[in-house]
Amino acid sequence: MKKVTIRDVAREAGVSVTLVSFVMNAKMGKDGRLDCPVNPNTAARVLEVAKRLGYRRNNAAASLRSGRSHSIAVIVSDLANPLFAEICRKIENIAYKDGYTVIFASSEENPDKLAHLVETMVGYNVEGLIVAPCLGGEKALERATSIGIPTVLIDRDLPGTDFGRVLVDNVDAGVIATKYLFHQGFGKIEMISYKLGVTSLTDREYGYSKAMEDAGLKDEIKLHRIEYDADLAKKGVIEIFRDASKRGAEAFILPTKKLAMYGFNALNVLGLNFPKNFSFVCFDESDTYDISKPVIPHVVQPISEIADKAFALMRKMIDGTVDQEERNVTLKAKLILGGRFGVDPTEAIF
């Protein structure tokens, strides 16, 4: 309950507060000795006293004086989205090892909430920001930049901005999904997407359209854009599937996990069956993909790599040691054919 300060330690150890500060901040050198300009014996005594008294650094004070907080913020649209949850966990892990504390938050696809969150994070003196931005988030984030807080975009791009980015080539992801269906012999391929307008989706849409066009199937392109709201989306997919057989649709690309679930639901509701009535290529990861028979082909993002590169880039930006070209990282998505369970996953056939 009592607070032990650096002064208490100094008094008890018979040294100055300066020395205590030095010792408490010294990193372990590789020789097992502290690398700081302090007599090893003195250092040992300070360490011993600090431990005995139960000294703990007051980060608020350190942060106030030094201007550094050793914390970063990660803002995604929804912490409970498994994709983001996974990324967050990875980032937290990496950051932790690097001595950084991470503050997470969800913007809920709301630019106003994003702006508010950025203000909060700025108030917390975070040293960097990793953000999966919602539509219209430019302004909120530029505020952070203007204050000198480096920002790295993940998952979605904000075109025309100068943030760091670690993105997945979603155009390519759309192409891969479409081409796989070509390989399966399908031509009447449709895609169901949201009206959301985030680049992760619009790029997948573009990849689909492009692949169709390149295959001479421009007239077969059918891109449905439904509402993001869960209930409306669910109904929307049912509507789309209802008449799909009539118009000869053979396969659907469902570019998010949720859309895939709405797809399976629609099958159930309409008494249809995968793969008898329609074939699918889905996105992200889901137990359902793996457990289905046959296993559902799906395009996944390199989650670990996203987390790694995003944190590394942000660190470099904080340290100011980043080249312009390093600021734009693009990773490739992969088509997964085998399930995670039972059989070993087979990677993309391209």
Next chain:
Amino acid sequence: MKKVTIRDVAREAGVSVTLVSFVMNAKMGKDGRLDCPVNPNTAARVLEVAKRLGYRRNNAAASLRSGRSHSIAVIVSDLANPLFAEICRKIENIAYKDGYTVIFASSEENPDKLAHLVETMVGYNVEGLIVAPCLGGEKALERATSIGIPTVLIDRDLPGTDFGRVLVDNVDAGVIATKYLFHQGFGKIEMISYKLGVTSLTDREYGYSKAMEDAGLKDEIKLHRIEYDADLAKKGVIEIFRDASKRGAEAFILPTKKLAMYGFNALNVLGLNFPKNFSFVCFDESDTYDISKPVIPHVVQPISEIADKAFALMRKMIDGTVDQEERNVTLKAKLILGGRFGVDPTEAIF
């Protein structure tokens, strides 16, 4: 880039820093006026200047001086576990509205990491802790308590400790699952659990055993405990299922989502089928449960309520306005029979 301090605002507005501090900390009264001992005109002027200059409070300084941080920490075993991700998101949301910042972290079922995390959080002056503890986490958490940081346990209990708790009645959950299978006419019911030893699981195990015993099926109790490691667990379930038909097993209780997935995988690998070969009652939520035909009965926890009550309890503990009896909240799990998709969920039949 420049930092605007309370002093700059004071100078520019021609008032003292005290007044600026008052104004910046004033809450809006219900009459739309700021409730602070400041002349409304002065306040308005200060507000205007603060906005014009782009003033932002330095939390480190405020926290150092006031001793309050307006932040809390949530530590779960795995941020990417959907159950925890959902809880975290809810807590973050509630806390945010209440002016609290949340720091999340994963203990990875490791008491040493938990201890380290607690130290970190203490260093950040968090005002409270919400923790889903791993086995052996008592000591780490008692450290927080000894420093005066209120701690609330969720999901798992640490028996014999004096923390606040918001738990689910997992014994009851185990009973419900078992009884439902009785209703279906099954008696040869087995359960597959982990060797982990966390109370959420051991309580479910006890509920199962108790229900079996009460039904006069004591001799039919078959409780398998497998390794937590994913590969070993996967193989373990396959082994258990392999000979299950021979020994007449009719149904399995799979008390976590992951165990359920291993179950479905084992069915696939062995060429078995739900519900032809075995019936299941699973736990938590999964798209797979809803999309399966028939829909898989599963026991869910009241996630929103857990988040609500945990935060509320922690707040009360921070404020010191909590009765002893309020410190132990127990919520009920529910059996879900209908799927989330298509059909409306039917609640427990008990």
Next chain:
DNA sequence: TTGAAAGCGATACCAC
């Protein structure tokens, strides 16, 4: 209503 001044606990700078 308003303001002066005393810290909160660390770090950074400069002397020794």
Next chain:
DNA sequence: GTGGTATCGCTTTCAA
């Protein structure tokens, strides 16, 4: 190697 001391930006008495 070591120590004195001036801050960092804010909240908080206490007086006026």
